[in-house]
Each structure stands twice: as structure tokens, then as C-alpha cells.
Amino acid sequence: MGEFSSPAAREQALEAARTAAKTEQWSIAASQFEAVYAEEQTPELNRELVVSLYHNEQYLMAEQYAAEMDTAYLSSQTDFELRLAVALKNRQFIFAREFCALPAAAKWRDRGLAQITQAEDASRATLATTQRLLAKQFTHLGDVSFGEQRQRLEQARQLPLKEFMQGVQYLLVDPFLHPLMRATLLEELLRLRVKATVKLQWLDDQLYTIDTADLQPVNASQAAAGIRSYFQEDLGQRDPMTAANAQQTVTLQLMMLYPFIDKVVTQPASWARLVAGEDLLPEVTADEKADMIAWQQRLNRFMAELFGPLNGENTEKP
DSSP: OTTOSSHHHHHHHHHHHHHHHHTTOHHHHHHHHHHHHHHOOOHHHHHHHHHHHHHTTOHHHHHHHHGGGGGGGSSSHHHHHHHHHHHHHTTOHHHHHHHHHSGGGGGGHHHHHHHHHHHHHHHHHHOHHHHHHHHHHHHTGGGSOHHHHHHHHHHHTTSOHHHHHHHHHHHTTOTTSOHHHHHHHHHHHHHHTOOOEEEEEOTTSOEEEEEGGGOOOGGGSHHHHHHHHHIIIIIHHHOHHHHHHHHHHHHHHHHHHTTOHHHHOSSHHHHHHHHTTOOOOTTSOHHHHHHHHHHHHHHHHHHHHHHOOSTTOOTTOO
8 A cells, every 4th residue: 555554544644735735834735745646646636746845945846746747737827827836946947938838828828928037037137157057068068978968958948048049059050969969959949939040950961041930840740650650550560579669769760850851751661661670672762772771870870879889780881
């Protein structure tokens, strides 16, 4: 039964937590709700726990629990404002803006964005030195390992939108930034629903101008749909394990090709067959096959930078 000896004991603890919350004994309420939530994670208990932690000024823990069920805070204005308040206490400005950008938040969006802007302005006034350090580390992602890049990006999400966008625009043309991180930054712009024009240095070493309003999710590409269909309806029926492993590889490949996936993967089923090690490609010409192999070898070299050589492949070969 975990922490409680019986269902009755659990119910007693839940009642005690709710009684403590009603009388604003937030420390007791938070402790009791946390024990109950450990045994049963429901949206209602999540919200009750987060409310208690917030009022007990345990803002970081409130953020950690709320992040487990973000969508649970889109059912009412009260819940939405609670989730936003928790995020802003933790200076999670980018998440807060992404949360406001969700379709389900449309009714409360304007008020929410006004709160975020006010919090960003206050943060600039009180944390100027910290923000300058975060911004500096953010714009130099290409100088560190991919793991460190991800950590710095997470920290940069505590920057106000203006400073975050300045860093993103700089990084998108950084030739030393790993393409997976470049795609991650573009996905951030997609979730933010910002309307901006940015420059992008892509895998072909060409500079492109991107209208962020035109960005679509990776899985919205025709290539992703075609590959998914092949793995599910063909290879997945014959060899589920190979299909699952190949799908993981393809997911990373498509991320690195973003946002020009369909420009490269014009024959999704054949691309998927190559990744899965199936050499029979009757629907493509020799030149098309050679082009696909060349692209996949290039993408595999980028993946090898993260995970080591794939399947013993020599990543130095042309």
C-alpha cells in the first residue's frame, strides 16, 4: 500500500490535507498532499498539491509537480492563472509564453501575456547581472558539448522573450551549433508562436530566411507521415524490433533536417528501408539511392558526435 496501511488511511490523510488547506496551514497541507499524490497521480491532486506548495513558498517544487500535468491547468481561468503564477515565480518566462500560446488558453491569453511582460520587466530590473550571464552562455552554445548545450538552453528559458530571441537569432546562423540543437531552437519558436523573420544556416551550408509563422511540427511533414506508415503497416508487421529501432534513428534524422525535411526526403518509404538496412529499393534510380545514402551518412556523422559511431560505421568516410 506504500505509505498508507489501507485505503481508509489514505482517505484520512487526504481529508487532513484538504482541511489544512482550508485553514491555510500550507506546510501541513503540502506535506499531506505530497504523500497522497505519491500513491495516486490525478489532475485534481496535482492542482491541490501545487496550490499548497505555492502558498507555502516552495516555488521550485510547485513548478516540478505542475510540469508533470501542464494540460490539467487549462480547464479553467483559476487553474490557468495558478500555472502561470508558479512559472513566473520560477522565472520560466519562455514556458509561460508557450503556455499562453496554446489554443486552449485563448480566452485568458491577453491577460496572461500582460502578466508575463510585467514579470519580465521586474526581472530585468532586479536580476540584470544574472540575465547577462545567462544570455552570454546561451549565445555560446556551440562552444560546449551537446549535453551542456541542452542545460544552457534550459537556463536560457529564464530569459525574457526579447533577450531569448536575440540569442536564438544569433545561434541559428552559428555554423558550429549541432543541427539537432538548431532544430530544437526552431521548435521553441514554433511553440512560442512568435511572428518574426530569422536567418538560418542549414545543413547545406546555405543561409535561408525563415518566417516563423510558416513553421510546422516535424511530424507534420509528408516525409514523416510516409515513413511512419511504412514502419507501422509494413516493416512493423514483419519485424517490430527493427522497425522500432529504425524509427528512433529516423526521428533524429528528421529533426536535423528540419525545417526542410521534404526537400531531402522525397521518397519516404525508400528512405525508411535504407535506415532499416533493407537494400532492395525498386522504386528509386541508382542516382537517387546514392543521394539518399550520402544524406544518411552525413546525418549519421552528426549522430555519432552525440552517441558514438552507429553500427560500427566509419564516420570519416566521404
